[in-house]
Amino acid sequence: MEITFDLVIIGGGASGIAALTAYSARNPSSRIALVDPEEIGFGRAFGFADPMLLTNTPVGVMSLDVDDPYDFERYLHRRGWNFGPDSFVPRYLVAQYCRERYLRTGTMMRQTGGEVRHVKGRCRRMALANGGSTPVEVHTDEGRVLRARSVVLAMGLSRRHTDVAGSCRGEETAVEPVRTNPGTSTGRVLVLGTKLSAIDAAVTALAAGNDVVMCSPSGLLPAVRTRLSCAPTPPRGHNVVAAPAIPAHTDAAPEPKLAEEVALAEADQAPWQDLVGPFIDELNASARGWSSADVKSFRADHARLLARYVSAMPLHNARILLAAMREGRLEVRRGVPDRLTHSDSHSDVSWDSGLTETYDAVLNATGFLPPTLPTVQPGIGHDDLVFDTEEDGNAAARLDIDLRVWAGDVAWPVWAIGSAAHTRTPIVNYLRTATLQAAEVADSILDRTTERETYVRAAD
Ligand SMILES: Cc1cc2nc3c(=O)[nH]c(=O)nc-3n(C[C@H](O)[C@H](O)[C@H](O)COP(=O)(O)OP(=O)(O)OC[C@H]3O[C@@H](n4cnc5c(N)ncnc54)[C@H](O)[C@@H]3O)c2cc1C
Incomplete structure (x- = not known):
């Protein structure tokens, strides 16, 4: 009809x-x-x-x-x-x-x-x-x-974006969807990815009582945000020039680095975030005349910058991750598994370094x-x-x-x-x-x- x-x-x-x-x-x-x-x-x-x-x-x-x-x-x-x-x-x-x-x-x-x-x-x-x-x-x-x-x-x-899982060499690379609840019993969960989808997966898995390892080729978490406004915001009283807007120790290990970012966000010393909303609007408007190939290469050329600042994580999630790192329940790792082999009860994961580990669940959270x-x-x-x-x-x-x-x-x-x-x-x-x-x-x-x-x- x-x-x-x-x-x-x-x-x-x-x-x-x-x-x-x-x-x-x-x-x-x-x-x-x-x-x-x-x-x-x-x-x-x-x-x-x-x-x-x-x-x-x-x-x-x-x-x-x-x-x-x-x-x-x-x-x-x-x-x-x-x-x-x-x-x-x-x-x-x-x-x-x-x-x-x-x-x-x-x-x-x-x-x-x-x-x-x-x-x-x-x-x-x-x-x-x-x-x-x-x-x-x-x-x-x-x-x-x-x-x-x-x-x-x-x-x-x-x-689902499969770069991380797809890059695992091995017979079996199928992974659980991110929405899968990793179970009620305390276990060990591997999250493929370290960006926003992966943070969702890690936060959920940690709340269910699991220990978590997050991994990606960069091993980098996004920046921490407390706000995002689409209008340019006047400086909020602090000295924007003197403020340590971006953490100094960019090569630091994940935990001290995240601790520094959380501290800056809590002290309202992250003025970069007032530029993000207007930047997105302006960029999208001025890129409209670009060819689709140019749009694609812009995204590829600036992937790290966009993943870090445009797709920053809310402070609430950053605090959960930091607390879990301090309790020894969360590790953020650079690198991707070399091979995943799943059985009904667990997954065996081997890494390039030769390390082999067993996880109760593997969550593919590499985005879409x-x-x-x-x-x-x-x-x-x-x-x-x-x-x-x-x-x-x-x-x-x-x-x-x-x-x-x-x-x-x-x-x-x-x-x-x-x-x-x-x-x-x-x-x-x-x-x-x-x-x-x-x-x-x-x-x-x-x-x-x-x-x-x-x-x-x-x-x-
Ligand atoms: C997990 C996640 C969290 C996000 N969080 C945020 C956030 O906090 N803030 C933000 O601004 N953005 C967020 N985003 C980005 C988000 O993609 C955009 O905000 C977007 O606008 C979401 O709405 P959507 O309708 O485009 O997509 P979806 O929510 O994916 O809805 C698309 C709908 O289209 C339907 N559909 C698909 N194909 C067909 C078809 N062929 N025929 C009929 N129906 C079809 C699907 O069933 C679905 O219901 C998030 C994205 C994801 C994946």
Whole structure:
């Protein structure tokens, strides 16, 4: 059965809700579908029930509505959560916020003759029909076909990043997913990775009573943050020039180094963090005209800097890690295993140094890859866009600088935001980026680009 919509949003995580919020505010009597196999609002980023897992960015930058930066903070206050703009909150509160904004938008739109519908399923294919007011056919894996005037891709991150696990030589490199609870009994857990996903894994494993080893090629933890603001912040009373903003002992062992960073953050002597929010916004805006190859090499060339400062860890998590290091329950190691061999009860891990160890669980927390844009498959229909295919010979669709999808010479009425826009956006793992893009794309769809900055078209 075919159903017709003004807008179909692929993905009902936080980015999808940001797209819904932006578009419905501009066109409240429209019909919108969110396609997602999961419940709307949860997504991979924030759909964790564990209250131990905090957001990595504070309340002040997590509004879904770019025109109302206090929306999330007000939402929390109305429900009795007394968090301020610098608070890092349990991640499930963001999921609840997304879910409620989805439900509230549906109620508001019904009052003006509009509609929001969740179409449960995974989008597999999109086809472009000739002519008509709803030219895009969206096909789901359950055989549904939606007809849309416009489509927004908000699929979030894709497969787990496998660099660390994949670099292990050996017959068996399969590892447990990070969400796996390493068990109730005290054990020994190896966490592959030392960045934000790995810190989540370590914090959870430590709380369950395990001893933990974290490892990565660099063996470096991110910097420690107490805030992140999108507006440049005036100096907070201390002497910015004299402040030891960056720890002096960069080659120090993990524990004294983390201790120093925690002390600096606690003393409000980490002024570098006031530059991070404006830096992300400025970088993403000015990189829009870069080729996708330039965006990719920028990320690769500055990977350490971005992982350390843009993806800094909240002070709360840093204190947990530091306490565990001091108790001898956490080791952060440089290097990756040479070989992993799993049995039902444990994993044997051997390292380049010749060391062999036994762990009760191995958690792959090496992060996630951005999604591939749907692939152009000529021949099925009108050069259809197909999801989840990595077959050779099919070119990935291309994003123009206005985040619109091109397949060959044809501009589709399809736009990408959040992680799906990674070829045009150096820093996508940040909800604010998706909300800014959602507003821009809503304007483009409704042809209101003149109200905002327009970019010079330079498709690569
Ligand atoms: C564990 C984790 C923690 C993070 N923490 C923060 C943080 O604290 N602050 C911050 O700013 N950013 C954070 N990020 C970065 C995050 O990626 C962005 O903030 C992003 O905006 C999250 O929302 P999303 O909707 O893009 O992705 P997701 O939450 O991954 O949601 C994507 C949705 O799309 C659906 N989907 C995917 N493919 C299809 C398809 N083909 N058809 C239909 N549906 C599909 C999925 O089922 C999913 O529900 C985090 C990311 C992760 C992975």
